[in-house]
Amino acid sequence: MQTRRLGKDGPDxxxxxxxxxxxxxxxxxxxxxxxxxxxxxxxxxxxNFIDTAEGYQTSEGVLGKALRGRRDEVFLAxxxxxxxxxxxxxxxxxxxxxxxxxxxxxxxQLHGPHPSTPIEETMVNLEKLRDDGKIRYIGVSNFSSEQxxxxxxxxxxxxxxxxxxxxxxxxEEEILPACLELxxxxxxxxxxAKAMLTGKYRPGHVFPTDDERFNKPEFENDVFIPAMLVVxxxxxxxxxxxxxxxxxxxxxxxxxxxVTSCIVGAKTPEQAIYNAAAGExxxxxxxxxxxxxxxxxxxxxxx
Numbered sequence: 001m002q003t004r005r006l007g008k009d010g011p012d013x014x015x016x017x018x019x020x021x022x023x024x025x026x027x028x029x030x031x032x033x034x035x036x037x038x039x040x041x042x043x044x045x046x047x048n049f050i051d052t053a054e055g056y057q058t059s060e061g062v063l064g065k066a067l068r069g070r071r072d073e074v075f076l077a078x079x080x081x082x083x084x085x086x087x088x089x090x091x092x093x094x095x096x097x098x099x100x101x102x103x104x105x106x107x108x109q110l111h112g113p114h115p116s117t118p119i120e121e122t123m124v125n126l127e128k129l130r131d132d133g134k135i136r137y138i139g140v141s142n143f144s145s146e147q148x149x150x151x152x153x154x155x156x157x158x159x160x161x162x163x164x165x166x167x168x169x170x171x172e173e174e175i176l177p178a179c180l181e182l183x184x185x186x187x188x189x190x191x192x193a194k195a196m197l198t199g200k201y202r203p204g205h206v207f208p209t210d211d212e213r214f215n216k217p218e219f220e221n222d223v224f225i226p227a228m229l230v231v232x233x234x235x236x237x238x239x240x241x242x243x244x245x246x247x248x249x250x251x252x253x254x255x256x257x258x259v260t261s262c263i264v265g266a267k268t269p270e271q272a273i274y275n276a277a278a279g280e281x282x283x284x285x286x287x288x289x290x291x292x293x294x295x296x297x298x299x300x301x302x303x
Contacts, residue, residue: 010137013075014047014049016278018049018050019266020052020059024060035062038266039272049075052079081111106136109141109161137159138155148175158184160186167197187263191263197231227298234248234294251281251283252291
């Protein structure tokens, strides 16, 4: 598995990161034994960077079970999902450490901005957690370029986790350039656009009610049908190059110079192994130019 430096002075991490939202039940409940097997398969395939969050349902707990005896094999990231008050942060970090069965978090991230607490105060508290040895590196998620710059005034940020994929390229305008300038490693989430880019689902598909995609407006026909016109062309291009849609989505994300690692969810060991292998495909300038022609000006407002 290839590795890249996370931020200007962070550690080397695998270019594929296992996103643990699905194994926590975010896209439908899955049995613990299946979730644990999926985690182990990802680690064994070299994708030993794992991302979860306080708010990912059962994710931290099942990860804790899976990592018994294997904690030292992974670079483990989680997020502060609730408010940024000192009281909540202290409670949240202890809950996460307990659920994950560890005494430190490699990368502790703010799940999103929370204006009710000044970012200066939040960063001071995060740096105290780092100084106390409870976390090693600090990250943010879903921050604007201005919020990155403000937070970076008060401490070192190693990672940023924006929503970014072939159908949602808005971060290229300001967020990715800001991260490059500030020396922040980008670890995009939603790289597969909730599986829209895989071609697995077609307009009219009905997701179970316990799947986050149930009733999502992005999967309504007025959005899904025009999106699939583009996706079908991407699938054809990938096939002509000996790959599939999910592999193309991952490789395209990793081709951006701002990107350190691509977060990809998995529900089964087979998916975890497949995702890890996709990290070996490198797209050149000609490839990216051809893909850009297919994408044109089409973008979704969220994915």
